[in-house]
Amino acid sequence: MQARGQATAKFDPQAIAPALLDWYDAHARKLPWRRLPGEARQDPYRVWLSEVMLQQTTVAAVGPYFEKFTRLWPTVGDLAAADDGDVMAAWAGLGYYARARNLLACARAVAAMGGTFPDSEDGLRALPGLGEYTAAAVAAIAFGRRAVVVDANVERVIARLFAIDEPLPAGKAAIRLAAGQVTPEERAGDFAQAMMDLGATVCTARSPRCMLCPLREHCRALAEGAPERLPVKAARKAKPVRQGRAYWIEREGRVLLVRRPGRGMLGGMRALPDDGWSARGDGADAIGGEWRGGGVVRHGFTHFDLELQLMLCVQAEAASLPGLNDIEGEWWPVDEIEAAGLPTVFAKAARLAIAERIG
DNA sequence: CAGTCGTGGCT
DNA sequence: TAGCCAAGACT
Numbered sequence: 441m442q443a444r445g446q447a448t449a450k451f452d453p454q455a456i457a458p459a460l461l462d463w464y465d466a467h468a469r470k471l472p473w474r475r476l477p478g479e480a481r482q483d484p485y486r487v488w489l490s491e492v493m494l495q496q497t498t499v500a501a502v503g504p505y506f507e508k509f510t511r512l513w514p515t516v517g518d519l520a521a522a523d524d525g526d527v528m529a530a531w532a533g534l535g536y537y538a539r540a541r542n543l544l545a546c547a548r549a550v551a552a553m554g555g556t557f558p559d560s561e562d563g564l565r566a567l568p569g570l571g572e573y574t575a576a577a578v579a580a581i582a583f584g585r586r587a588v589v590v591d592a593n594v595e596r597v598i599a600r601l602f603a604i605d606e607p608l609p610a611g612k613a614a615i616r617l618a619a620g621q622v623t624p625e626e627r628a629g630d631f632a633q634a635m636m637d638l639g640a641t642v643c644t645a646r647s648p649r650c651m652l653c654p655l656r657e658h659c660r661a662l663a664e665g666a667p668e669r670l671p672v673k674a675a676r677k678a679k680p681v682r683q684g685r686a687y688w689i690e691r692e693g694r695v696l697l698v699r700r701p702g703r704g705m706l707g708g709m710r711a712l713p714d715d716g717w718s719a720r721g722d723g724a725d726a727i728g729g730e731w732r733g734g735g736v737v738r739h740g741f742t743h744f745d746l747e748l749q750l751m752l753c754v755q756a757e758a759a760s761l762p763g764l765n766d767i768e769g770e771w772w773p774v775d776e777i778e779a780a781g782l783p784t785v786f787a788k789a790a791r792l793a794i795a796e797r798i799g
Numbered sequence: 800c801a802g803t804c805g806t807g808g809c810t
Numbered sequence: 811t812a813g814c815c816a817a818g819a820c821t
Contacts, residue, residue: 501806536805739806741805743803785806
């Protein structure tokens with residue numbers, strides 16, 4: 441069964457960290473939130489901010505947002521003092537908006553503690569938006585703590601190294617145990633980042649580049665011949681398609697925008713009025729006036745696909761629209777719609793509306 | 800445990 | 811193309 445001639449005899453958990461750290465010293469990705477050459481340790485604020493942004497989000501997507509946030513709010517105290525709407529608008533397009541709400545709550549909690557982040561895993565874990573992963577990551581990367589950092593990259597690398605084929609999420613316990621066995625006492629932060637670099641560039645989900653892997657001699661899954669098979673994951677449920685309507689109500693070059701409730705789908709974000717496709721309604725569907733269809737926006741969310749029918753009401757005067765006064769909103773200049781901070785689904789709808797109202 | 804919660808890129 | 815996937819947290 442040793443089709444590729446890899447020696448399982450070399451399987452040695454103690455050899456993994458040194459080999460990986462050597463590889464990291466030579467191949468670490470240079471990322472904006474990593475310490476600069478000569479810096480002993482990374483700024484906890486920047487580590488925390490990047491880790492929250494990177495939750496379920498790619499490095500490429502995070503880059504511009506990290507630059508924007510650190511430019512607008514260089515310290516956790518600056519962020520704590522920021523206006524909620526400004527922060528939500530700055531987050532627009534990055535997704536999972538509960539992260540932005542928790543980000544502000546966390547910044548304010550830290551500010552209330554004197555502006556200094558807790559330096560222990562337990563202390564960090566108690567902050568809003570920091571779960572098991574993020575608390576461990578910040579503790580290790582920013583504070584040099586020996587913490588076992590397990591994200592999807594680490595799960596994949598460990599599942600392959602140890603040939604753990606118990607399906608996730610049930611297999612997380614075994615993976616975490618194994619991760620603890622290979623996490624070094626020193627340089628735990630570098631080790632965590634090395635595991636994630638390896639997972640992102642070499643030990644990838646689809647077609648792992650095992651020929652380039654510094655741990656190939658230590659990998660049971662490779663020795664068994666099919667590393668891409670791991671980790672095993674439970675099948676996903678099919679996504680339903682939901683229908684909805686959004687309303688573009690414009691007069692004198694301004695469009696009516698609303699603020700969505702503070703929790704739930706797109707919570708806290710600026711938006712177009714809609715008919716309740718996301719379990720809410722703002723009354724716009726009851727407005728009388730001259731409406732015309734403006735095309736359909738298709739947008740995929742995590743657990744459903746949306747077909748959003750855009751409705752346009754451009755030339756009517758506000759006073760002539762029965763029911764409009766029932767909506768709490770703001771008239772936003774259409775020319776500056778990019779600055780409104782709309783989530784992507786509504787940004788798509790706005791682009792379509794602007795194209796439609798011209799043609 | 801299982802559902803909720805975005806988005807863009809890759810295969 | 812359609813599905814899969816990503817530095818998860820929260821309820």
